[in-house]
Amino acid sequence: MTAPRNFVADHVQAIxxxxxxxxxxxxxSMSDVISxxxxxxxxxxxxxxxxxxxxxLERGRTGYTSNLGLxxxxxxxxxxxxxxxxxHYEPMTEVLVTVGVSEAMDMCLRAVLNPGDEVIFHEPCxxxxxxxxxxxxxxAVSITTKVEHQFKLRAEDIRAVLTPRSKVxxxxxxxxxxxxxxxxxxxxxxxxxxxxxxxxxxxxxxxxELNYTGHHVSIASLxxxxxxxxxxxxxxxxxxxxxxxxxxxCAPVALTEAxxxxxxxxxxxxxTMSQEAAYEAIERGEHEMxxxxxxxxxxxxxxxxxxxxMGLPCFEPQGAFYLFVPIASTGLNCRxxxxxxxxxxxxxxxxxxxxxxxxxxxxxxxxxxxxDQLEIAVERIARFVKKLxxx
Amino acid sequence: MEPLLKLLEExxxxxxxxxxxxxxxxxxxxxxxxxxxxxxxxILAYKAIVDDEKANRQTVSAVIEVRITPERxxxxxxxxxxxSKYPEVTSCFLMSxxxxxxxxxEGQSLKQVATFVSEKLSTIHGVLSTATHFMLKTxxxxxxxxxxxxxxxxxxxxx
Numbered sequence: 304m305t306a307p308r309n310f311v312a313d314h315v316q317a318i319x320x321x322x323x324x325x326x327x328x329x330x331x332s333m334s335d336v337i338s339x340x341x342x343x344x345x346x347x348x349x350x351x352x353x354x355x356x357x358x359x360l361e362r363g364r365t366g367y368t369s370n371l372g373l374x375x376x377x378x379x380x381x382x383x384x385x386x387x388x389x390x391h392y393e394p395m396t397e398v399l400v401t402v403g404v405s406e407a408m409d410m411c412l413r414a415v416l417n418p419g420d421e422v423i424f425h426e427p428c429x430x431x432x433x434x435x436x437x438x439x440x441x442x443a444v445s446i447t448t449k450v451e452h453q454f455k456l457r458a459e460d461i462r463a464v465l466t467p468r469s470k471v472x473x474x475x476x477x478x479x480x481x482x483x484x485x486x487x488x489x490x491x492x493x494x495x496x497x498x499x500x501x502x503x504x505x506x507x508x509x510x511x512e513l514n515y516t517g518h519h520v521s522i523a524s525l526x527x528x529x530x531x532x533x534x535x536x537x538x539x540x541x542x543x544x545x546x547x548x549x550x551x552x553c554a555p556v557a558l559t560e561a562x563x564x565x566x567x568x569x570x571x572x573x574x575t576m577s578q579e580a581a582y583e584a585i586e587r588g589e590h591e592m593x594x595x596x597x598x599x600x601x602x603x604x605x606x607x608x609x610x611x612x613m614g615l616p617c618f619e620p621q622g623a624f625y626l627f628v629p630i631a632s633t634g635l636n637c638r639x640x641x642x643x644x645x646x647x648x649x650x651x652x653x654x655x656x657x658x659x660x661x662x663x664x665x666x667x668x669x670x671x672x673x674x675d676q677l678e679i680a681v682e683r684i685a686r687f688v689k690k691l692x693x694x
Numbered sequence: 695m696e697p698l699l700k701l702l703e704e705x706x707x708x709x710x711x712x713x714x715x716x717x718x719x720x721x722x723x724x725x726x727x728x729x730x731x732x733x734x735x736x737i738l739a740y741k742a743i744v745d746d747e748k749a750n751r752q753t754v755s756a757v758i759e760v761r762i763t764p765e766r767x768x769x770x771x772x773x774x775x776x777x778s779k780y781p782e783v784t785s786c787f788l789m790s791x792x793x794x795x796x797x798x799x800e801g802q803s804l805k806q807v808a809t810f811v812s813e814k815l816s817t818i819h820g821v822l823s824t825a826t827h828f829m830l831k832t833x834x835x836x837x838x839x840x841x842x843x844x845x846x847x848x849x850x851x852x853x
Binding site for chain 1: 697701712714715716717718843848849850851852853
């Protein structure tokens with residue numbers, strides 16, 4: 304008997320093991336760790352939202368929904384997007400409820416890419432973009448956003464990487480892990496470039512409610528952009544509903560129809576009880592969302608001030624719930640910093656290069672952590688940094 | 695002022711230094727503001743919220759619905775203030791609906807509370823009737839859930 308051949312597809316084999324997973328395993332093996340490494344809200348989903356899921360189970364609503372999602376949820380999403388992002392999508396034909404934005408991103412890349420098409424995205428960024436592009440047989444083209452530009456994406460940087468195969472631009476503002484945001488003025492030149500070169504924009508706006516400037520603008524709302532944009536959003540961050548796994552994609556009919564072809568065969572429909580919970584959240588959860596945002600804002604203030612005090616001044620994030628802290632001045636690289644901080648002070652932060660090579664020199668600290676924990680974490684990090692700087 | 699109050703309501707032990715960092719304001723300003731809130735009696739007191747069961751206390755609590763006769767010159771106020779002065783009374787509210795005052799009472803034993811109701815409260819001139827409900831178990835006290843929620847299965851690192 305010969306050993307079986309390698310059955311794994313080449314393009315899957317080629318995806319590198321996630322750096323965050325390695326680190327996660329070290330953290331998981333330790334006890335009493337305070338973690339600033341978590342990319343999800345620390346709030347439990349508000350009770351009335353959980354109760355809506357329970358109620359739907361009690362009522363026996365355990366069947367499939369329409370492939371596109373519950374009609375009343377789609378109507379609510381359409382109203383919500385109109386109200387907050389000023390773009391209108393037809394609830395019955397242009398809104399698709401997905402299993403989180405992760406599924407939505409995978410689905411829309413697969414729906415639009417031919418093998419070899421180039422997808423431009425900004426980095427440091429969420430860990431899934433580059434692998435999702437590769438899984439959809441596209442070519443990932445990254446642009447580094449820099450702290451001196453407040454981690455904004457600039458049209459000239461996009462122009463520099465354009466080729467005849469460029470097809471898609473992925474945007475994620477506010478950005479995980481940097482907390483960078485884009486204003487209307489920042490987006491306008493990008494929209495002009497996108498139109499000039501006939502690109503499609505996939506905009507992942509999962510953190511848009513957590514924009515501390517108070518003026519989130521979606522590129523989909525700029526003139527001429529609706530027809531060349533797929534707007535992705537979800538419930539995980541704003542409503543503290545990560546485990547419910549509900550997101551949505553809004554796009555013109557032809558694009559929604561294309562995504563739907565994948566979604567209906569791969570997923571069928573998003574989980575019914577989660578959709579019921581999402582409906583409750585979007586209809587009656589905005590008040591809590593605003594409360595949570597205020598909590599995050601205060602924690603951000605606290606962390607920014609604390610890092611400044613310990614001699615590691617950092618960019619004040621304008622959105623999401625992460626601080627991207629430059630640690631090069633300590634003489635360590637990001638992984639050494641994170642591992643030693645974990646071993647010596649039992650605080651977990653994520654090495655910046657987990658979010659792409661350009662994240663080297665930074666660590667990501669999440670402030671989606673209870674305040675009393677943040678306080679202890681800051682004391683421990685300060686002690687660690689002081690030790691490094693006096694050596 | 696409002697965000698400062700909210701933070702203190704959540705945890706009155708938060709130090710001015712930490713409050714200053716959270717609110718992005720200078721420490722001496724925070725200290726001054728707290729002093730002013732205290733002086734103006736916006737902040738009335740700082741207290742601990744205790745789980746009596748865990749503290750092994752035998753405290754008995756009751757809520758009493760009280761109907762009273764309003765007076766010509768002060769409505770319900772004089773009588774309500776008078777009832778509120780008893781140390782057994784922990785809170786007292788004027789209510790709409792089927793009765794007038796909702797009075798929260800605490801005592802060392804059932805008997806002590808019963809004696810307070812029968813000998814003090816109901817004998818006050820102007821009190822028409824009382825209905826006493828004893829509390830059996832506390833699930834939530836001043837916004838704090840006594841049985842916590844499971845939230846420790848959260849991943850320690852996630853993207």
